[in-house]
Amino acid sequence: xxxxxxxxxxxxxxxxPKVEPGDLVExxxxxxxxxxITAPLAxxxxxxxxxxxxxxxxxVAFVLDHYSPAKDIASAEQCRITREFVRKHGLxxxxxxxxxxxxxxxxxxxxFVVPGELFVGADSHTCNHGAxxxxxxxxxxxxxxxxMATGRLWFRVPxxxxxxxxxxxxxxxTGKDLVLRIxxxxxxxxxxxxAMEFAGPVLQQLSMDERFSITxxxxxxxxxxxxxxxxxxxxxxxxxxxxxxFQPVYGDPDARYAAxxxxxxTDMQPVVSAPPSPANVVPVTEVAGVRVDQCFIxxxxxxxxxxxxxxxxxxxxxxxxxxxxxxxxxxxxxxYRQALEEGLIxxxxxxxxxxxxxxxxxxxxxxxxxxxxGEVCVSTSSRNFIGRMGHRGAKVYLSNAAVAAAAAVAGKxxxxxxxxxxxxxx
Amino acid sequence: MPIRGRAxxxxxxxxxxxxxxxxxxxxxxxxxxxxHLFEDLDPGLRQRIRPGDIVVAGENFGQGSSREHAPLALxxxxxxxxxxxxxxRIFYRNAFNNGxxxxxxxxxxxAVQNGDELEVDPETGQIRxxxxxxxxxxxxxxxxxxxxxxxxxxxxxxxxxxxxxAS
Numbered sequence: 001x002x003x004x005x006x007x008x009x010x011x012x013x014x015x016x017p018k019v020e021p022g023d024l025v026e027x028x029x030x031x032x033x034x035x036x037i038t039a040p041l042a043x044x045x046x047x048x049x050x051x052x053x054x055x056x057x058x059x060v061a062f063v064l065d066h067y068s069p070a071k072d073i074a075s076a077e078q079c080r081i082t083r084e085f086v087r088k089h090g091l092x093x094x095x096x097x098x099x100x101x102x103x104x105x106x107x108x109x110x111x112f113v114v115p116g117e118l119f120v121g122a123d124s125h126t127c128n129h130g131a132x133x134x135x136x137x138x139x140x141x142x143x144x145x146x147x148m149a150t151g152r153l154w155f156r157v158p159x160x161x162x163x164x165x166x167x168x169x170x171x172x173x174t175g176k177d178l179v180l181r182i183x184x185x186x187x188x189x190x191x192x193x194x195a196m197e198f199a200g201p202v203l204q205q206l207s208m209d210e211r212f213s214i215t216x217x218x219x220x221x222x223x224x225x226x227x228x229x230x231x232x233x234x235x236x237x238x239x240x241x242x243x244x245x246f247q248p249v250y251g252d253p254d255a256r257y258a259a260x261x262x263x264x265x266t267d268m269q270p271v272v273s274a275p276p277s278p279a280n281v282v283p284v285t286e287v288a289g290v291r292v293d294q295c296f297i298x299x300x301x302x303x304x305x306x307x308x309x310x311x312x313x314x315x316x317x318x319x320x321x322x323x324x325x326x327x328x329x330x331x332x333x334x335x336y337r338q339a340l341e342e343g344l345i346x347x348x349x350x351x352x353x354x355x356x357x358x359x360x361x362x363x364x365x366x367x368x369x370x371x372x373x374g375e376v377c378v379s380t381s382s383r384n385f386i387g388r389m390g391h392r393g394a395k396v397y398l399s400n401a402a403v404a405a406a407a408a409v410a411g412k413x414x415x416x417x418x419x420x421x422x423x424x425x426x
Numbered sequence: 427m428p429i430r431g432r433a434x435x436x437x438x439x440x441x442x443x444x445x446x447x448x449x450x451x452x453x454x455x456x457x458x459x460x461x462h463l464f465e466d467l468d469p470g471l472r473q474r475i476r477p478g479d480i481v482v483a484g485e486n487f488g489q490g491s492s493r494e495h496a497p498l499a500l501x502x503x504x505x506x507x508x509x510x511x512x513x514x515r516i517f518y519r520n521a522f523n524n525g526x527x528x529x530x531x532x533x534x535x536x537a538v539q540n541g542d543e544l545e546v547d548p549e550t551g552q553i554r555x556x557x558x559x560x561x562x563x564x565x566x567x568x569x570x571x572x573x574x575x576x577x578x579x580x581x582x583x584x585x586x587x588x589x590x591x592a593s
Contacts, residue, residue, distance in 0.1 A: 024570050041454045041494055048581050050590050067452065074452035124492040124516060140494040140520035146584045154570070188439050189486040193515050222489060224515055277439065364448035364491075383490060385443045387466030 002252020004160040005229055006195040009135040009249050013118045021159035021258070029147045030117035030244075033061040035103050036068050038122035038141045040081040045145035054089060055151035061093035061112060062086055063103035066360045068096075071367035101332025101358040104128040104216065104300040109332055111241030115230040116249040120147055125300050125382065127223065130215035131208065132238060133230030133248055138219060158224045159258040160195040161186075165202035167266035172416045174310070175210030176302055176380070176400040178202075179217045180271050181263070184281025192222035194258065197251075202265050203228065208237045209306035216301045217382050220278040270415065272378070273398035276386045284403055287413050292321075293375040295408035296389075297401050298329030298356075299363045302380035305335050305342075307401035312344040314405035314416055315351040321411030326353040327369040329361060353408070365390045378407040429506045429527065430556075431478040433542045436467060438484035442491040442517060446499040459495050460502025477504030480546065482538045484510065488517025497521040507546050509553060509564070511535040522571050523580040529553065529564035537562065 003011065003018065011019040013027035034042045039062055046054075054060050062082050070076035079096075086094040095106060104125050113119050115133035120126065122144040129136035139153070147153040163182055183190070196218045203211065211228060218226025228234070230248045238246070274280040274287060297303070297311050308330060320326045328348045330336035336358060339345050348355050354369075361368035363381040371377055371390030377397070379389065384396035397413065406416040444467040446459055453459065464471045481500065487510040488496060497520045500508065507527040521528045527548050534553045538544065542557040551564035567575070577583040585591040 024568075037451045037493065037495075041498075044454060045581050049584050049588070051588065072452070078452055122492060122494075124490065126492075138492040138516055140492055140516060140523060142494060142523035142580045143519055146580045149584060150588065188489055189512070189514070192486060192512070219490075219516075222486060222514055364443075364451075366448060383441075383443070385441045385490060387447050388443050392466040 001256055002254040004195065004197060004255040004257065005133065005249055005251040006135055006160055006197065006225060006227055007157060008251065009116060009118060010155060010157055012249070019157045021157050023157045024154060025157060026152055026154045027118055029120055029151055029153055031059050031061070031112050032120045032144060032147050033063060033103060033107060034122040034141065034144055035066050036064040036079050036082060037066045038144065040078050041141035042122055042144045042148065043081060043085045045142045046148050049145060049149045051149045054091070054148050057089065057091050060091055060148060061107060062091065063095040063106060064097065064100050065102050065358070066364060067366050068100060068359060069357065099333060102300045102303060102360055105304060105331035105335070108132065108212070109241065109334055111243040114238055114242045114244055114246035115234065116247050120144065120153060124219045125216055127218040127226045128212055128216040128300055130218065130225050130227035131211040132234055133228060135225055135227065137225045156193070158193055158195040160197050161191050162197045162199060162257045162260045163263065164260065165200035165263050165265055167202065167264040169202060169205045169265050170268060172270045172402050173265065173268045174400040175206050175213040177268060177271050178265065179214040180273055180278070180281050180398065181268065183217065183221045183278050184271070186221055188220060188277060188279045189222040191218065194223050196221065196223045196226045198226065198228050207306045208233060209304035212304065213301050220382055270400055270403050272403065272413065273384055275384045275395040275397065278382065278384060278398060284399065284413060285415050287397070288415065290413040291376060292324055292378055292407045292412055294325045294327065294369060294371065294377040295404045296327045296362050296369055296377060296379040296381065297404050298327070298331065299360065299381040300331065301382040302401050303329055303331030303335070305338050307380060308335070308339045308344050311401040311405040312347040314402050314409065314420055316347050318351055318409045318419070320352040320408045323411050324408050325369070326351070326408040327356065327362060328353045329356045329368065330358055332358055362389055364388065378404045378413065380404050429478070429546045429548065431480045431506050431544060432476070433480050433482045433538045433540060433544050434471065434475055435538065435540045436464070436481060436483045439486045439489055440467065440483055441489045442493050442496040445488065445496040446493065451493060451495050454495070454498070456498040456502030458502070459499035460504070463499045463503040472503065475503055475505065478506045479504065480544050481505050481508045482535060483508060484535055485512045487513050489514040492516045494520045494524065497524045497526045501526055509534050509538070522574050525579050531562050531564035534562035534564070
């Protein structure tokens with residue numbers, strides 16, 4: 001019996017010829033990172049271990065993205081802990097205000113993650129990087145500290161669920177809609193402890209940015225990792241960025257899957273996750289008319305250039321509804337600059353949106369758009385849990401960027417075609 | 427040593443934002459985090475939890491964010507153990523790394539009522555419901571997690587492996 005891509009990467013990093021789901025293995029870690037919330041705790045634990053240095057300074061990154069630029073004195077103190085540690089250990093890969101972006105988007109963009117490697121981050125959305133054909137998973141700060149000291153970490157080999165997309169992708173239906181649809185079908189624990197492997201001809205119709213939105217949200221179904229086999233699109237994307245030589249890994253033809261789910265996307269519509277669970281997935285038309293107070297386009301899930309282009313397509317020549325605040329946050333400085341060059345930032349400003357420097361900000365109720373009691377937000381983020389974006393009485397609908405932009409214009413949830421109708425006629 | 431405490435029941439899929447909200451992640455002090463435990467789930471719950479009490483949850487406890495502040499908040503509030511039908515994976519690892527006892531027991535998750543007096547034996551995984559005169563058997567803790575627990579969590583475990591601590 002062969003191995004899946006996930007099993008093969010874990011086996012290779014454990015120096016074993018073969019692993020099976022359920023095996024406990026200790027693996028080499030190729031790269032690791034922490035953010036401004038998880039790093040202080042990881043540093044504290046690292047110092048408890050009592051080693052003098054990190055296992056390899058070139059394989060450790062710190063990114064201040066959550067509450068940075070510091071939102072208050074307490075956050076500023078947390079950021080300082082990381083800054084001082086980085087200076088003390090002379091760590092080269094440190095991203096602070098101005099150069100920082102949302103870690104998952106930034107670290108892929110900067111070529112720190114390459115196909116076939118094993119990547120851990122003290123952040124649950126680290127599964128994001130599976131779109132590059134890497135094994136990437138989120139861990140806590142103590143596990144990260146252990147990996148930082150030894151370059152190794154233990155894993156239970158997950159069983160793999162395979163999701164195959166066929167058909168032709170309709171207008172306004174994006175990678176985000178595909179992953180929400182899956183979470184709606186299997187539930188927030190439908191892939192608990194599992195690897196989610198995404199495949200099928202529809203992947204060719206998706207941009208890399210859309211592929212990242214899919215693997216990014218694997219954790220919302222409880223998965224350990226999300227992964228895609230690295231095709232030519234991935235290799236072309238990675239080659240100019242890669243900081244290390246790499247060897248792509250592919251699953252065996254006789255690999256064993258715990259389950260295979262087939263989707264025909266041809267008749268799909270844009271969907272939203274209604275509050276308070278990412279698994280409450282309905283077509284946007286089913287909740288059309290829900291009044292909206294704020295729309296947020298950004299995050300590690302949907303703050304990439306392709307998301308900003310989709311939003312701008314809806315917003316061009318239109319105004320944000322007078323009762324709505326629209327917050328747009330490009331995920332990295334590079335994406336911000338590209339959006340500026342493409343005229344997208346101009347579109348957002350003319351529409352009446354607020355555009356912020358890269359930060360996770362409102363996604364975790366941190367800053368840059370925290371919600372009041374009873375307010376409704378349409379967000380391109382990944383979690384709509386109670387209290388996630390502010391007051392426990394606020395409600396969050398998760399969507400793709402076009403749906404969020406259309407809601408900002410209409411003042412209510414609508415299918416993007418309702419807003420961009422004229423353009424269709426032309 | 428058995429652990430004894432009153433049960434506080436919470437539902438299925440309790441996420442780490444509900445355990446400790448994002449706005450409080452500006453400290454790593456368990457006591458400070460513990461002040462805000464479950465605040466967005468039920469603002470009155472924290473006041474009802476006394477040191478040694480036990481949280482009894484449904485499926486997938488601890489889903490969502492990898493924040494280790496979640497098990498720290500439970501520890502800081504004095505929670506001695508969590509009994510749940512199942513756990514989300516990152517939370518599971520984080521709890522063991524911080525010496526928080528987790529027991530997986532769908533039967534207890536169903537049968538225990540709010541306020542029941544429980545006695546938990548960490549060695550055998552037996553949960554006695556002193557209020558109802560019932561007993562439930564938790565799933566055995568995986569051998570490697572037992573080893574981690576015996577070492578005192580991942581940090582002493584790593585110290586021992588690196589030869590920085592006698593085994």
